[in-house]
Amino acid sequence: MTSSIQAACHLSHEEGSPRGRYADPTFSELELAALDWLDGFYQLEHLLSARKWVIRLAGNASEELRFAALTHDAERFFPGGPSDKPQNGFDNPDYLFEHSKRSADIVEEWLRQRDPQLPDRFIERVRALILRHEIGGNPEEDIMQAADSLAFLDSFEWLIVSWIQDGHYSFERVCEKLDWMTTRIRIQEALQLALPIYARIVAVARAAGKTDINPANRRAQAANRAFLLGEEFSG
Template identity: 45%
Template sequence: MDELLERARTWVEQHAGSQARHLLRAEEWLRQIYPAASEAMRLAALTHDMERAFPGPDSPRQDPARGPDDPVYLQAHAGRSARLVGDFLRAQQAPASLIEEVMALIQAHEVGGWPEADWIQAADSLSFLEVNVDPFLKMIGGRQGHWTPAAVRAKFTWMYERIRPPVARSLAAPLYRQALEKLRQREEDLPLSGEQA
């Protein structure tokens, strides 16, 4: 178990770029909120967004105008990550049953739906609220103009409100409040005319 997880951590560190910290922290959050997490759960938490590390013509693109819970994007993102992680695990000669379970958990990491998937989703949200708030704030007013303050607020709220396990929701609450306060401060820094940089 530990050897495969270590190889997966190395893969994440070497390929995930700016997303590596989010993925590593997701696994750490999972171990904190659910110490009994299985190997499959830990692997899924660690690798759930790996499709973003390997951009290609089939990479899904999120349009904030469709909301943070856009099912078309979420399904494409989760499915592509599951396939890439499945390929990685097969290359590591992981057991087929483990690969199948990890892929199913990654496929469900945005929406949850059963206890193990809900824990992965919660760990993802906790890590997002801890690690990804500042990068989203920096996207406000960017060249593409898609990430408005309202879209970022919707993303933060969705990441918090989708958490089902009470212990995880309790841990996420202060992170969510801090994210909203940072957003409020960022909005104060925006030009009054509404012009975007």
């Protein structure tokens, strides 16, 4: 059993634990394969949350939208990507475009290797949604972007606590990030859904010095497919 799974098991009964939160019988075979591919990525919970939000916001989310939500930040799992500098601001287009492009390229390469029979139109649509996930665009791309924001606010309390505790960002800088993730939302309904979640994560950030959140354990949970989907652990 790996140390990350041990850490995840250790907190499995913690109040508010995400264990099994993302179980969903509607995962496609392709989505389950992508979850295997990205198992161990510390943003896996964020990706699963984004998929939940696109389903909620779209009503009948397309296969392409669900898949793009589930993989939109994939590039951060693989070394060599662009690095964000706090002094550049959180909406630095140079970083955001490079991040979006690298994710789209990595996801396309994985899709083509996984299933050479996949229609080009599916891959092109997934690419477009990933490329637009930071900025929005047409109605479906706006849903993708809003879901990314909502999923940041509702799945990364542990990350912003670690940023503040480690001195990576000040509380004020974290608030800039949270403000930007919220105010960029282009869909009114999504913004209304985001506001209470925004208020909650700001409160968590403000209390980061005396929180019960254990960032290391939550990071292990957030990266663990079996834990997040409520599957049996092996090993």
